[in-house]
Amino acid sequence: MPLNIVVLLKRVPDTESKITIRDNAVVTEGLNFVLDPYGEYGLEKALQLVEQHGGQVTAVLCGPAEAKETIRKALAVGADQAVHIIDPALEGGDAAATSRVLAAALKKIAAEAPGGFDMVWTGKQAVDEDNAQVPVRVAELLDLPHVNSIIEFELGAEGKTARCVREVDGERDIMTTTLPAILTAQQGLGELRYPSLKGIMGAKKKPIADWNASALGLDTATVGKVGAKVEITNLEPPPARPPGKIIPGDAQTAAHELARLLHEEAKVI
């Protein structure tokens, strides 16, 4: 039962990087961009499933020209092929607009493969805008079931169902779903493998299809900045916290002073 798995990946700044803001936008020069970490967990699961059951993994990323490099990383670790959705008309979209684009891409992928796809792995949230809504929206747009925030995944017999353990709000649930489904990955599902040298070399020969809005049959009034229903109008660094007080002295002295400050100055106790 070979599997046809799609992984949605976003190009985001490395979580550790320093964010500088100029003119209401993040300064991208000098920023280290990576695959979104939660998407990476989904990619690893997709690769493992294909190792066990056969099939193929298609990585899909919607982003600017610079994202090619990021896509190659997915190919280097083992994705078989990639789709780069690239079109200036798609930039600046909100979650509603982006999910419309990704849903259209998934429809096209399903139409081009004989049995459609079996599942779509995504991250539970992209660590840039932390929206945590694109995959769930895509599921609804395609009338597919979804399971959020998965830490364990088991394919059912015949590959038509799955059993997932998910972590949400400090609780852990077991969920079952039929396939195809949209699946969002949470930390704990498994770290993405490192690319081998052979993988990196091989990635250069793997196909990356470039699709634009018209290839996806999208009306540009419904996507990108114009199609967005909400927009960022201002971006700032977080308000500076007043410099903290380091309370000197041995543990006893410092604890005494801290209790006093919490009571008299901060008035929290």
Next chain:
Amino acid sequence: MSNHILTIAEGRAEGLRKVSFELVNVAQQLAAALGGDVQGAVLGTNVGAWADTLAKTGMSQVYVVDDAGLANFAPESYTSALAAIITQANPSIVLFGATGWGKEVSARVAARLDWGLVTDCTVAQVVNGALVLTRPIYAGKAIAQVKAKGFPVMVSMRPNLVPPVEADKPAAPIQAVTVTLKEPRAKVIETVVKQKSKVDLGEASIVISGGRGVKGPEGFAPLEELADTLNAAVGASRAAVDAGWIDYTHQVGQTGKTVSPKMYIAAGISGAIQHLAGMSSSKLIVAINKDPDAPIFKIADYGIVGDLFDVIPALNAEIKKIQPG
């Protein structure tokens, strides 16, 4: 369009969650600015008591879907129920709590109705007639103002940032909404780890968290004693959870809970960005760490450089002197 602001309540076995009452507060402020009224909705199985409570928070109307099909969480069923309520209420703004549940169901129903949605907001206000939301992005390294280009629009609000309203007003009418639920394709079949702490982490006004510095499961004991004194909840870093010293239900951060308490005490936690993402909207931050260069001190209001096993018990004793009994 009507200027109803609809709040979606969230409950669990013990009753409605506190965030449900905070949403009413936010909705009242928006309704005052937009000239509209506040309505509420509850959905689930046997949720009559939740509806009765919500009806007393000073709203004009409560909608209820009470259906056996909502006993276990299933995204599609909850989406259908919400879509039925929203279609009937015809609001200009729908408010959810930015909990795992709220973020998940709001995204699905927003797609079904083709509405905009802004998740995980800390402030909602009306500016020149438009809804403008404040939300931390890049794990809290930037603060965005997000404007809804128009109405209707959905929002999820981070819990614990505004006072909850009281349920002590004359009861609003309650209207049952019926919906035919199809068998869902994805569903919860069992909850294996349940919330069990005395004080809910997401709602606590004081949180005391331990990290790798507590060194073992027994290392949480002094934190728990201090938590008892302060009626606080105990939190943890991912490192402490991964080591198996404390249950996942206690984890704070990007992959755990987002908390915004009045005071957050971090003991033996270095202050990694994924941890800060879950607690940097706390009002007051206290750090206790052996390493004077630990990044947590950069965002702490008060810091003690020292061994948490000396500092925490001493702090507990000092606080007991101030708060006898």
